[in-house]
Amino acid sequence: MRILVFANTPAHVHLYRHTVDRLEDAGHDVRVLTREYACTTDLLEFFDMPYRVYGGHGTDRYSKLRFARELGGQVVTIGREARRFDPDVIFGRGPYAAYAGTLTRTPVVLVLDDEPGDFNYAVSRPFADCILSPAVTRRDLGDAHYTFEGFKECAYLHPDVFERDEGVREYLGVDPDEPYVLVRFNALDALHDATLEGFKPEQRRDLIERLSEHATVFVSDEGDDMDLDDLPARSYDLHPALIHDAMAEASLLVADTGTMATEAALLGTPAFRYRGTDDHEYGEFQELERAGLAEQFDEYEAVLERSLEVLTDDDAAARWQRRREAYVADLVNLSDLLVEVAESRGAVDGLSSSTRGSLQAKGREQPQL
Known part of the structure; x- marks a missing residue:
């Protein structure tokens, strides 16, 4: 399989780094698309993740107009990279993953949290095949929205994953x-x-x-x-x-x-x-x-x-x-979940019964096992 991951911030790198490692170890081809922002590429280098840069993002104050101009220039590179890679599933959030999925007709998995504003939700929700968020997320994003007990940070700080370096x-x-x-x-x-x-x-x-x-x-x-x-x-x-x-x-x-x-x-x-x-x-x-x-x-x-x-x-x-x-102790190891979702191409029905049991369909009954 070919898995495309958008990691636009340092937090996104941490979110996906264990998932990327495990998917590569399982023989899958993984590509990370990123932008030059803060220490994002430094982390990608440190964790030896396979990435391509599609643009940049400064750390000064942003206006909506400036964001629109920036995004307009970056979609060309994103489209080119996505078509060349020809992924089987795409992970990300906001307009980047939504655009790449639409262009390549690829299932899109969004991993979201309870951020303010409606822009990321509005532009990506209609194009998502699977939306994952913590159970404490207050929004209901439709039939494709499933929640888990934990936080997106559980992908790298869950006790089964994180070992502190006391040095x-x-x-x-x-x-x-x-x-x-x-x-x-x-x-x-x-x-x-x-x-x-x-x-x-x-x-x-x-x-x-x-x-x-x-x-x-x-x-x-x-x-x-x-x-x-x-x-x-x-x-x-x-x-x-x-x-x-x-x-x-x-x-x-x-x-x-x-x-x-x-x-x-x-x-x-x-x-x-x-x-x-x-x-x-x-x-x-x-x-x-x-x-x-x-x-x-x-x-x-x-x-x-x-x-x-x-x-x-x-x-x-x-x-x-x-x-x-x-x-x-009872929180979900999110990296375990993301690996299985990737291998099912974002289809919740393709997950193991135990993994489906850890998900709650937002605003609806538990998915059938």
Whole structure:
């Protein structure tokens, strides 16, 4: 079989990397189509994934007009690559996978989460043969929509998949018992982030200064526009492939972005997300809050106060790990599911009975076994 995968962001690379490895090991031909964005191609190189670049995407603020122009130039390359590869099934999300599937008359599998905005859903849903999303997703995307117990991050952070590299402390230059915090600042450059604001510049500085009184602070600045020279913090400069190992060893993650906060929560690290002006209710975060693994805040002072409280709580790390172990044990290993869906060419009826039993038809009864 020939499987085409769209990996447009670093998170997409992690989502599919174990699936791609296993499909290649099984003798299938896999091609990843990607764009130059942040560290996406660095991760593809690190994990030795077979990829082709179809375009680029900056980390500055995007308008809908600019996005439309960018997309218009990229569809030509996507179409050429898709026709040459002639896939049997396509994985992705949004207009990229939808267009490639329509052009090549190939089944399309969308792996979605509870993102804000309607654009990705509107342009891709009519062309999808199978839509997979976490059970906590609040949208009903029609008859092809199936949900699973877990998160898209379970493709690479499920306990059956993830093994932390404890050597990450040595790479970071911190002692075995030295507490450290990861602070993540979002570039807010995606189309659905165009009108949002996270931490303000003065809040960023204050947050770093206050946290540094209790722990070593590492800053991951997606926009790469923050000067740390006069601040008590270090830039997180390890290879991006090691970020989950660094999260797993951290005492706390504070962010104004969703993906890394979700990842930290699933690793059992206290994960605090500052919402800023983002008033969208994410089903994934509501579930992680219910499990006591993540917390969201509307006010800057609240996230700061709670962060300092956790950093001075000697039992916090053990408490979060107990919650994590109890919660993730029953979640679906998403890589197992994606491999089987690929080999069935996106047909749920072609899955094994046990795999079909792990899926719920959104808004309908359980699929027949």
